[in-house]
Amino acid sequence: VPNLKIENLHVSIDDKEILKDFNLEINGGEIHAIMGPNGTGKSTLASAIMGHPKYEITSGSVTMDGEDVLEMEVDERARAGMFLAMQYPSEISGITNADFMRSAINANREEGDELSLMKFIRKMDEKMDVLDMDQSFAQRYLNEGFSGGEKKRNEILQLLMLEPRIAILDEIDSGLDIDALKVVSEGVNQMRGENFGCLIITHYQRLLDYITPDKVHVMMQGRIVKSGGAELAERLEAEGYDWIKEELGIED
Ligand code: ADP
Ligand code: MG
Ligand code: MG
Numbered sequence: 225v226p227n228l229k230i231e232n233l234h235v236s237i238d239d240k241e242i243l244k245d246f247n248l249e250i251n252g253g254e255i256h257a258i259m260g261p262n263g264t265g266k267s268t269l270a271s272a273i274m275g276h277p278k279y280e281i282t283s284g285s286v287t288m289d290g291e292d293v294l295e296m297e298v299d300e301r302a303r304a305g306m307f308l309a310m311q312y313p314s315e316i317s318g319i320t321n322a323d324f325m326r327s328a329i330n331a332n333r334e335e336g337d338e339l340s341l342m343k344f345i346r347k348m349d350e351k352m353d354v355l356d357m358d359q360s361f362a363q364r365y366l367n368e369g370f371s372g373g374e375k376k377r378n379e380i381l382q383l384l385m386l387e388p389r390i391a392i393l394d395e396i397d398s399g400l401d402i403d404a405l406k407v408v409s410e411g412v413n414q415m416r417g418e419n420f421g422c423l424i425i426t427h428y429q430r431l432l433d434y435i436t437p438d439k440v441h442v443m444m445q446g447r448i449v450k451s452g453g454a455e456l457a458e459r460l461e462a463e464g465y466d467w468i469k470e471e472l473g474i475e476d
Contacts, residue, residue, distance in 0.1 A: 225252035226289060226305060226389035226421050228273075233284035235265075235272045242268045244446035246284070250390060253418040257432055258425045259457060260443035261465055266425045267311050269443075270394045274308040275301055288390065303332050305389030309379035309396050311425075316366040321378065322348060324366045325385050332386065351384040354414065356407050372399035380411040391415070392423045397431040409434030429461035442468055449474070 228250045235243035242265040250256055260266055272279040273286055275298040286293040288304045296304065316324065325348065330338040339347070348362060355377050367375050376396050383391055396408055412422065412435050424435060432440070432454065440456040441448045442465070450456070450468055459467075469475070 225418055227251050227287075228293075228306070228390045228421060228423075229285075229287045230273070231285045231287075233269075233272070233286065234282045235268055236280045236282050237268065237278060241282070242279075242446055243272065246447050248423075248441065248448065250421040250423055252389065252421045253416075254438045255412075255416070255422045255424065255435060256439045256441065257437040257457060258423065258441045258443050258448070259427070259429070259460055262427070264443050265446045266443055267394055270308055270310070270392045270423075270425060273392060274298065274306065299331060302328070302386075302388075307383060307386055307388030307391040309376075309383060309391065309393045311394040311398070313367050313375045313379055315368045315370075317368055319366050320363050321366050321381075322362040325382060328382070328386060348381075348385060351381055354384065354407075355381055355411055357381065373401065373404045376400055376408060377404065380408050383415065384411055387415070389419060390421045390423075392425070394425045395427060396424075397426055397428065405431065406434060429457045432457045444468070444472075444474060 230246060230248045233243055233246040234241060246269060248256070258266055268279060272281060273293065275296070281294055288306060291304065293301060326344050329344070333339065349359070352359060352361065357377055361378065367378065370378060376399065379396060393412070397405055400408060409431065415422070424431065424437065426432070436454055437457070440452055440454060442450040442456070442460065449472055
């Protein structure tokens with residue numbers, strides 16, 4: 225069963241501290257949601273865990289199954305079973321979606337154990353069906369000219385193809401209409417199981433109507449300030465964040 229553990233994490237960007245003593249543990253079988261106002265460091269958390277060079281980790285630790293993640297190269301993190309769906313997926317011209325996914329899958333596999341082209345195509349067809357995606361997406365350049373919603377679906381297609389053990393999904397709901405939201409949620413729900421742990425970062429409670437989280441955390445000013453169950457997300461939707469600020473004596 226996968227285990228991601230983040231302890232006392234401090235992260236800076238350009239010498240400005242963004243994450244301040246951040247703590248969270250995610251086990252296989254669990255779906256956690258982090259909610260919080262804009263600019264509190266949610267995307268910073270995701271990028272720092274996955275090894276984006278812009279984010280300087282000044283102290284603390286991140287482990288995956290007890291192994292030091294911060295010592296791993298970015299591709300080693302993927303091979304350890306970690307996956308990040310980014311808030312703003314990048315476009316890559318000249319590489320088709322199918323080629324990108326096939327090399328990503330095979331990079332995570334041992335030499336000699338690569339997925340055959342036939343098996344790959346069958347799997348990609350099957351997953352694109354789940355996500356109501358047109359087959360033409362396989363041959364289009366990665367994210368190039370994709371609408372916001374298509375990019376998000378494509379991130380979930382990667383999730384279903386790569387089958388990571390721990391996934392961090394950063395605002396996969398932003399810009400989705402209700403049908404796309406349902407499809408994307410169904411993709412995530414399909415991954416549920418004890419070999420899969422997930423961190424959903426979202427600004428809105430809406431996504432959590434379709435993917436029921438086991439735990440909800442509120443993040444403010446670079447750390448988790450409150451945790452609860454799914455009911456916490458509902459209260460945030462109804463009442464916003466002010467009551468938490470008052471409770472904690474936080475000022476803007
Ligand atoms: P959230 O995802 O919660 O909206 P972010 O992690 O994107 O918050 O941003 C947290 C803070 O870090 C903000 O003040 C933002 O301006 C700053 N920040 C994030 N990424 C960068 C970056 N690449 N360069 C400079 N500042 C950044
Ligand atoms: Mg934001
Ligand atoms: Mg963000």
